[in-house]
Amino acid sequence: MINDVNLNYLSPEIAMVALAIIIILGDLVIKNRQLLTLITFAGLLVPVMLTINLWGTTGESFNGALVVDQFALFFKFLVMFAVFIVILSSQDYLHRFTRYTGEYYGLILLSAAGMMLVAGTRELISMYLALELTTFSIVALAAFLKTKESTESAIKYLVLSAVTSAVMLYGIVLVFGLTGSTHFHGIAEWIGNSNVSSTSLILDSGTLGDGAIGFIGFLFILAGFGFKVATVPFHMWVPDVYEGAPTPITAYLSVASKAAGFAILLRVLYEVFQPIQPDWQLLIAVLAVISMFTGNLLAIVQSNIKRLLGYSTIAHAGYILIGVTVGNTLGQSGVLFYLAVYTITNLGAFASVIVISNLTNSEKTSDFIGIGRVAIFPAIVLTIALISLTGAPPTAGFIGKVYLFNAAVQSDYTWLAIVGVVNSVISAYYYWKVIRIMYQSSGASTDTSGDPNGNRVSASMNISLGIALVGILILGIAPDWILGFVENAVAIVQTTYPTA
Amino acid sequence: MIDFMPNLNHFLTLSAILFTIGLFGALTKRNLIVILMSVEIMLNGINIALVAFANYTIVAISGHVFALFVITVAAAEVAIGLALIIAVFRTRDTIDLRNINLLKW
Numbered sequence: 001m002i003n004d005v006n007l008n009y010l011s012p013e014i015a016m017v018a019l020a021i022i023i024i025l026g027d028l029v030i031k032n033r034q035l036l037t038l039i040t041f042a043g044l045l046v047p048v049m050l051t052i053n054l055w056g057t058t059g060e061s062f063n064g065a066l067v068v069d070q071f072a073l074f075f076k077f078l079v080m081f082a083v084f085i086v087i088l089s090s091q092d093y094l095h096r097f098t099r100y101t102g103e104y105y106g107l108i109l110l111s112a113a114g115m116m117l118v119a120g121t122r123e124l125i126s127m128y129l130a131l132e133l134t135t136f137s138i139v140a141l142a143a144f145l146k147t148k149e150s151t152e153s154a155i156k157y158l159v160l161s162a163v164t165s166a167v168m169l170y171g172i173v174l175v176f177g178l179t180g181s182t183h184f185h186g187i188a189e190w191i192g193n194s195n196v197s198s199t200s201l202i203l204d205s206g207t208l209g210d211g212a213i214g215f216i217g218f219l220f221i222l223a224g225f226g227f228k229v230a231t232v233p234f235h236m237w238v239p240d241v242y243e244g245a246p247t248p249i250t251a252y253l254s255v256a257s258k259a260a261g262f263a264i265l266l267r268v269l270y271e272v273f274q275p276i277q278p279d280w281q282l283l284i285a286v287l288a289v290i291s292m293f294t295g296n297l298l299a300i301v302q303s304n305i306k307r308l309l310g311y312s313t314i315a316h317a318g319y320i321l322i323g324v325t326v327g328n329t330l331g332q333s334g335v336l337f338y339l340a341v342y343t344i345t346n347l348g349a350f351a352s353v354i355v356i357s358n359l360t361n362s363e364k365t366s367d368f369i370g371i372g373r374v375a376i377f378p379a380i381v382l383t384i385a386l387i388s389l390t391g392a393p394p395t396a397g398f399i400g401k402v403y404l405f406n407a408a409v410q411s412d413y414t415w416l417a418i419v420g421v422v423n424s425v426i427s428a429y430y431y432w433k434v435i436r437i438m439y440q441s442s443g444a445s446t447d448t449s450g451d452p453n454g455n456r457v458s459a460s461m462n463i464s465l466g467i468a469l470v471g472i473l474i475l476g477i478a479p480d481w482i483l484g485f486v487e488n489a490v491a492i493v494q495t496t497y498p499t500a
Numbered sequence: 501m502i503d504f505m506p507n508l509n510h511f512l513t514l515s516a517i518l519f520t521i522g523l524f525g526a527l528t529k530r531n532l533i534v535i536l537m538s539v540e541i542m543l544n545g546i547n548i549a550l551v552a553f554a555n556y557t558i559v560a561i562s563g564h565v566f567a568l569f570v571i572t573v574a575a576a577e578v579a580i581g582l583a584l585i586i587a588v589f590r591t592r593d594t595i596d597l598r599n600i601n602l603l604k605w
Contacts, residue, residue, distance in 0.1 A: 149602055166523075
């Protein structure tokens with residue numbers, strides 16, 4: 001057992017951390033920022049290659065703490081893709097803190113390493129550490145502008161995440177104390193053997209029985225995950241942090257951090273707590289419904305585009321939770337596919353927000369009037385991205401939603417699918433309002449286009465906009481290849497109950 | 501008096517009390533440093549439960565190791581927290597949460 005160490009399985013994360021250290025140290029000697037960016041992009045190829053190298057392998061290492069399977073690798077690719085686009089679209093934003101370019105890249109890479117570990121862990125200690133690594137790096141990044149708003153958002157994120165992760169830790173400790181194992185399969189085995197039925201869990205003859213303690217622990221852990229993926233009772237941080245943080249970091253937080261949260265949520269629910277599924281299925285469904293309604297209804301009244309996208313994130317966490325509730329192969333692969341769709345769509349939306357708010361010097365949606373004529377390409381990308389977020393064809397969001405709702409209908413959760421459709425209609429109102437404002441003609445406001453500040457759109461910005469646009473359309477028109485891919489990935493998660 | 505032997509329940513009760521005190525402090529206090537201290541109390545309460553579980557019920561070293569990791573994470577959290585508090589103080593000359601209210605709705 002003790003020499004069960006296969007560094008090959010950990011190689012993408014090692015490469016990621018090494019790259020982060022190289023960038024931070026290189027920042028001390030390299031004065032040319034462009035060169036530093038180039039090194040980051042070149043270095044990013046190493047973890048990508050190492051992940052491709054692991055493709056097809058399935059196995060455990062570090063005494064079962066680290067697992068490599070299609071599921072983990074899917075999320076690793078997703079996180080690295082998000083890092084690539086985020087760094088690409090940071091180029092027009094970096095002039096606000098040029099001095100700290102190295103630290104900026106380094107922290108992004110470190111939190112990416114944390115997210116990749118979250119996706120590939122099967123043990124509670126490493127799960128906790130990986131989640132904290134992710135959070136702390138993002139907290140530091142959120143404060144990077146050092147303005148009042150930026151520091152305020154960072155301190156709010158830090159305090160709330162510290163409290164929630166302490167609650168989650170208490171749940172982990174209760175589960176650990178009860179089952180005597182920190183390994184997912186050990187806990188699952190204990191739950192399977194202890195024949196805790198769904199009724200004995202909560203009412204154990206008046207006293208707090210094993211089942212009750214375990215269920216409290218489970219609820220606490222769920223609260224921690226709820227915070228990471230921004231579902232409703234734990235969503236209070238989202239709009240504030242999204243508004244205050246630098247826009248590329250908001251994009252990063254909204255896609256990569258959420259993907260990692262859903263990866264670990266799926267793994268914990270379906271590898272550890274599968275035996276007590278009847279106890280939590282309805283709970284997750286309720287969380288999904290209130291997340292969708294809260295996110296969409298509160299987004300209607302927002303005037304700041306980042307805040308609006310923040311509330312839309314909460315609503316999308318609700319849509320994805322539909323797939324988590326359903327939970328069979330169809331539901332789980334729906335979750336993975338929707339996360340891929342959502343990642344590329346949101347990255348496109350935030351990239352165009354960076355360009356447009358550089359032009360207008362404002363993040364208010366009302367200041368976007370007439371921008372469709374001035375910044376043609378970013379406005380088109382934002383339009384397509386918002387259509388995709390609404391879930392209209394021919395974009396990726398349409399396929400993602402159809403897939404999720406179909407999974408719900410097939411498993412007798414038709415009411416959940418109906419709620420989802422109703423919410424998509426509500427969301428169309430505020431998404432399309434932004435589109436309408438962009439293409440409105442209003443003589444007075446187009447004057448802002450003459451603003452000399454950051455009027456030029458850099459090439460890397462255009463590349464990231466282009467990638468997002470192509471991605472949204474490809475996933476919307478020809479999604480077959482990635483659908484096969486995600487179905488493969490979840491099939492592996494469901495069948496493995498490892499032997500050692 | 502001497503033959504009082506603490507058992508697992510005593511430690512778990514102590515841990516739950518500390519955790520609750522910390523949670524209450526973190527949710528009600530207005531000073532950022534006091535909030536960070538409250539979070540530390542929560543984490544230390546958790547540590548007591550971890551070590552007690554590892555000691556009394558299960559022959560597993562994971563509990564002790566976990567407690568060490570939690571201490572490390574808590575230290576990292578305080579480091580980044582204090583740095584942020586300085587950054588907040590520089591921009592607005594206060595660390596009172598009631599005055600840190602630029603972002604709302």
